[in-house]
Amino acid sequence: MARGMGMGDRETSGRQRVAARDALGDGEMMRVTVDRRDVALYRIDGRLYATDDTCTHARASLTDGYLDGETVECPLHQACFHVPTGRVLAPPATEALTVYAVRVDDEGIWVGRPLRLGGAE
Numbered sequence: 001m002a003r004g005m006g007m008g009d010r011e012t013s014g015r016q017r018v019a020a021r022d023a024l025g026d027g028e029m030m031r032v033t034v035d036r037r038d039v040a041l042y043r044i045d046g047r048l049y050a051t052d053d054t055c056t057h058a059r060a061s062l063t064d065g066y067l068d069g070e071t072v073e074c075p076l077h078q079a080c081f082h083v084p085t086g087r088v089l090a091p092p093a094t095e096a097l098t099v100y101a102v103r104v105d106d107e108g109i110w111v112g113r114p115l116r117l118g119g120a121e
């Protein structure tokens with residue numbers, strides 16, 4: 001689990017430390033907060049990814065759903081998204097998730113600016 005991260009965990013670049021380095025095992029996901037926005041953090045095959053946590057269909061939390069490889073399935077109506085790109089893989093969602101830059105260092109896991117904005121595909 002992410003431990004309490006304070007204001008000292010933000011860099012001038014806007015990156016924000018959101019979790020301890022080893023907070024996520026492979027194939028796991030967790031919800032973190034970045035600028036009051038719920039973000040889903042994933043570790044897949046050793047790589048870290050971050051997307052919006054809120055499903056673009058009807059606002060369910062994707063981290064309450066299921067992660068299968070690079071696909072996250074919404075728990076409410078089973079829309080599926082491709083985690084690395086945020087793209088919709090299965091309806092009823094029609095809009096992609098925003099994908100964020102994420103990296104890990106000795107201090108922890110950091111989430112930064114959007115790499116790809118969500119919305120209509």
Ligand code: FES
Binds near residue numbers: 057059060079092
């Ligand atoms: S809220 Fe996610 S598919 Fe409906």
